[in-house]
Amino acid sequence: MEVATVRGWTHKAFAIDDPSRVGEARRHAAHAVADMGWSDVDAGRLALVVTELGTNLQRHAQGGRLLIAARPQQGEVEVIGIDDGPGIPDLALAMQDGHSSGSTPGTGLGAVSRLADDFDIHSSMPGGTVSVARVRAKRPANEVPPAAAVQIGAICLPAPHESVSGDGWAFAVHGEQVSVLLADGLGHGPEAAKASQAAIDAFALAPQGDLRETVQRLHRELQTTRGAAVCALRVDLAASAVSYTGAGNIVGRVLSGVFDKSLVTQHGTAGIQIRKPEITSLDLPEHALVILHSDGIETRWTVERIRPLLQRDPTLVAAVLLRDHTRHRDDATVVVIRRKE
Template sequence: MDPLTGAGWTSGSLDGDAEWVRVEEQSAVAGVRRRATRLAEQLGFAPARVGPVQLAVTEAATNLIKYAERGEMLLRTVRIGGDAVLEAVCIDRGPGIADVPGARLDGYSSSGTLGIGLGAIERLADRSGLHSLPGVGTVLFARFADPAGRATVPALLDPPFAGLTRPIEGEQECGDAYIARLHEGTVYAMLCDGLGHGPLAARAAREAIQVLREAALPARPADLLRQVHRRLGSTRGGAVAVAAIDPAAGAVRFAGLGNVAGWIVGADRRHGMISVPGIAGAQGRTVREHAYDLPRGAAVVLHSDGVTDKWAAAGRPGLGRDPLLIAADLLRDAGVRHDDRCVLVVTTSGRA
């Protein structure tokens, strides 16, 4: 299996500005356009680049209102290393698109499709992706970079990892957080579910994430988890999982404390990785690290218990697709519990 490439990439849920918006009425279109404009300007996008961003998110929001059910859009900045991109993620729960290739053609429009807007979004964005199933719903993402900046480097536009978080309804801060670092071909991935909800849970998650951000790599997941356990002693604690994913060696090493789920996902099946009971920072048992085979092209998924583990690998976006598309699809389908929710996906198909 080919190694993953990239010089010291780091990305986490605390690295950028993010906001989920319901898009069910016409008035929402202007709101998402304003938010996208603000994010693009904060990133220093040139005026000639801000316009296409505005047009793309307007098309996406309009299509959610026309054709979708329970449509939502996430607008956020994502920082990887010293660069950043702007991302728009749309999810809905029906009716789905029966003819995805046809929906990409200009002039094609019918009830239940993204119609001509899809072709426009794909042309305007630097990267985009779509997954749709009739009767289930559609997931779409668009990623934008400023051509004047280093973010045009393909490696930044096609990272091998992506995560999503959503706070429990009624809270502004999410108590779940994630981080991924790419070091010498190995992705080090961590997800922390801070105990409870709100600011105190978010503080615990931030402290956990900072451990991996500051860690000297390479390192064993068990050692990183022990560092997190010590650091969270001054917080309310949380459930934490750490994985080291090495596609070239076909191996994953995993250590977990508490109920963060870890999965190795193939084309039509998944294999769970073992965590031990406990709370990092409070009730620590002996940390155990386990080694697993990593099939060619498989993905590694970590998620908090706000995402039910009763999901199937079949019917997901193909494993060669962008990890953001996989994460959004899983969050839409399995993020159904009344809790903070977080999904982190690492793909291993040699994305560079």
């Protein structure tokens, strides 16, 4: 049976340091759905969500930014809000529909929760606030896909001053297994993007296949590119296990409230030189997260700010890691997988 591969999305970042940037983000979101056949009502909901989150950041937050990604395969647009503080002292009050500490078009976070199809938010003092909203075009009930057994949240950002990301990622769900590929093309910019996209093309040929064969296939296909660090990973929900292999500086963690294990691949670069791939396997504890990230994220990070989010939208975890541990000089990608409870 053919298994469909979902090619990962890339976010565009808007630093909300001026009211005009909110309008810029809103226009970008409108352009993203222009070719997706959205109704005026759905496009209007998206515009209000972007405006509310952006205005809230501009008025009340330090270092606020919006990240926006179109996800055509899911028929939706994702809007992520990130700031560096001061945090929301009473989140329950702030979430009440109609509550706003200033005059905004849709009266605050409660409106975002009502307008978006998915919405989750987390705030800490100190630390700041992260939120994720997704708006989907309305579809007939018989066209709505069945719920997946896993949730996957991810953020992929190009390096500063680059229009494309040298990182690429993809996933495929087959039965009770999900396979994920994360590739980091050497350097950044268009040539790095060519390498990572070649890796995704090779992965998509047989995403459910043996992981060692997958990495060997990637190595062959990337020999006409500058090469990439790669990690191919599989989560088997039925067996409660994680297996992975790869080469280069893609790293990750499997963590829960009582478990924390790093994922490290062998040295090498797909397309240039790798050793024979070896698979590492470990148990997947209950309520655990599986996290992969490129070297645009610091390798050493603590889990204190992650543990409160174990049962939340995995994109919030990606947002916290990006906010607190990005290197600010390279493409940065975080992919977070959790079993859907």
